[in-house]
Amino acid sequence: WHTKPRMPASAVDEFEPPTELEVQVLGHLLGNLSSAALLLLGWLTFQLWRDYISTILAAFIVSQAMRRMRERMVSDVRSLRAPSEAPLLRRVGGASLRHAWACPPLLLLAVVVPLLLLADYTSWGWVGTACASAVAVVVVPVWLLDRRLLSYTALLSDESLVTLALVGLVSLVACVSLVLLLHSLVDLALLL
Numbered sequence: 260w261h262t263k264p265r266m267p268a269s270a271v272d273e274f275e276p277p278t279e280l281e282v283q284v285l286g287h288l289l290g291n292l293s294s295a296a297l298l299l300l301g302w303l304t305f306q307l308w309r310d311y312i313s314t315i316l317a318a319f320i321v322s323q324a325m326r327r328m329r330e331r332m333v334s335d336v337r338s339l340r341a342p343s344e345a346p347l348l349r350r351v352g353g354a355s356l357r358h359a360w361a362c363p364p365l366l367l368l369a370v371v372v373p374l375l376l377l378a379d380y381t382s383w384g385w386v387g388t389a390c391a392s393a394v395a396v397v398v399v400p401v402w403l404l405d406r407r408l409l410s411y412t413a414l415l416s417d418e419s420l421v422t423l424a425l426v427g428l429v430s431l432v433a434c435v436s437l438v439l440l441l442h443s444l445v446d447l448a449l450l451l
Contacts, residue, residue, distance in 0.1 A: 325366070325425065332425075377439065
């Protein structure tokens with residue numbers, strides 16, 4: 260006869276449900292561990308992005324400064340695409356002056372300073388010729404492709420067109436500033 264062995268009384272006592280205090284302690288411990296894990300994840304994310312934070316903040320500040328100008332430019336492009344409007348070159352003069360006065364002063368300074376610095380390296384005649392050539396390079400294609408250029412709404416939205424124009428302007432200013440900075444560094448090196 261094999262009988263089933265009886266469990267000692269102490270083994271039955273081990274499987275009692277946890278008390279309210281134990282549940283609270285366990286909840287508190289898990290809460291602290293999850294908070295520590297989230298803090299660690301935040302710290303590691305900061306360490307990963309530390310080198311890029313200044314660039315991200317600068318991009319955010321520039322985007323906020325240029326938001327109103329971009330909205331105005333988008334509304335002007337929409338009005339230019341209307342088929343009942345006058346040719347583009349007739350309206351560009353007034354619109355460009357209106358945008359120049361509405362432009363943030365820092366951006367206007369960023370456009371004017373490279374011209375003044377460029378005048379130190381060459382004569383005003385060359386600067387004027389370069390500016391006139393740049394205007395001609397922009398005006399002639401716009402004059403030739405006035406209605407065709409503005410009828411490509413299926414390929415390029417108004418917002419994308421304005422964004423491309425602003426990115427091109429900022430890139431041009433950055434390139435000119437970089438060239439002038441490099442020339443200044445070369446002059447400084449020659450002085451030493």
